[in-house]
Amino acid sequence: MKGITFLVLAVVIAAIDILVPYLILAQTGSFWASFFFWCVITLAVIVYVGIATRRWRDN
């Protein structure tokens, strides 16, 4: 991954990761709010990394 691509991706994910719970989910006392959101966004990033690393081959 190029440095600039990573920088943009990291900033966008950080913004979503922090702003959505603060601005939209903060007052919702349910597992389906912030708890679920953070699990889903983390899982999405892990899946993305799984796909992006498929090219990590040795030949």
Added chain:
Amino acid sequence: MSGATIIIAMVGWTIVALLVAAAARRGMGEGATEFFLGGRRIRGFVSGMTYAATTYSAFMLVGLVGLTYARGVGALGFEMTYLIFTVLFLLVFGPRFWLVGKRYDHITPPELLGTRYENKWVAFTAAIVSFVMLIPYSSVQLIGAGLLVEGLTGGAVPFFVGVLVMALLSGITAIWAGMRSVSWTDAVQALTMIVTSVIAILFVFYHFFGSPGEFFATLTESRPDLLEFDWPPAFFVGITLPWAFFALTNPQVSQRLFIPDRLRSMRRMVLYFAAFGFLYTIISTLFGFAAAEIIPDLENPDSAMPALLARLPVGLSVIIFVGIFAAASSTLGSIVLTLSSLFTRDVVKVLRPEISERSERLLAQGAMVVLLLLCIGFASLQLGLIAVLSSMASGGLLVMAPAIIGAFFWKRATAAGALTSMIIGGVVTASLYLTGWYPLGWWPPVWGGGLTTVLFIAVSLVTTAPAGAGRFIDELTAELEARKLR
């Protein structure tokens, strides 16, 4: 829980670890690379598990449980944000560390900085910063083990016995066979951590609530406040920021980017670690929620997990205890091994470059003994200051982030920029922690990280980049492109 039960559990676990270490030692060759990096021949699963066991310490089942107990779902957000940034950093920096490490035969992350900036004092400074930040952090692992043992046995097994057993277990495998032994025992410890915690949380769900569904319904009904995210932004950013850069700035984990035998193994390392971290984080926070429901009104949130353990059947408590003990000892063993490599490669070799590999290894083994004795000494004092120094560790190590990122991506980055940012940034961050002064309510890593970045850029722009900086980055870029990684 009786003292004899705990002693039997600790001795039993020590025997298992020693058997694993002995098996690992059989495949070990000669030389520094073999001792410190397992000869760069560690396969994907073991690489992933040693990365996970090194990263996830006793903090998870003690500190994170307590944080969730006291402050709710934000604890999950903090830890998941850490995980997100770690896997993203591994995606970008994993292959870069691995390729450069092989090309230049680097053994420690500071060595990589020394090569890129063509200045041995950059490596020396990075090593010293790591020592200052990680020795108190290691001591806290010992303190945690001592308190856990003492608390679970009602004082029947003294604090100091827990400290000594932990130090012995952590040190012996690392001293005996270096990274091979540490990574193998880490793999066993990581599996122990995850299996024991899954069993325990399922037991808690069914024993106290009837089912997982009932647990979620009960908590939503009685403690919705814990599921609302009400952390002040300064607090959330303050504790999350340094951990977001943990994968780059903590040498005990970044050194593990050198160990996989091939790129495919590194991919497995990243994915196994990510899966482990995701599951372990969720389980740890669920323990915190469960404790808040079962045993509310504890004065000290950090006692939530021990208090929960006291309400479980003895057999299950022992299993969880072994899991926590494994988490702490694997983290401590990895840090001690890494610090010993930093001591020999980045401190002693700077002063005496002609030292042989055999002497280097003996020196590292001696350094590990001294480091463990230092940690035992710190732990036995039980000073409040150690807790401050420990929390300072991740924030303090953050000052290395600009120099590490710049090494790979910015040809204009200079040794003067790296040195200035690490030294001044480190002193300022440490001073803010030690004085407890949080300007405008923002935590020291925010100020330290910002200052470090500004200093790194400004000083680099007014000084001359090393002659080989362009070549270092260009060659790496060419290799990444040849492998279609860029």
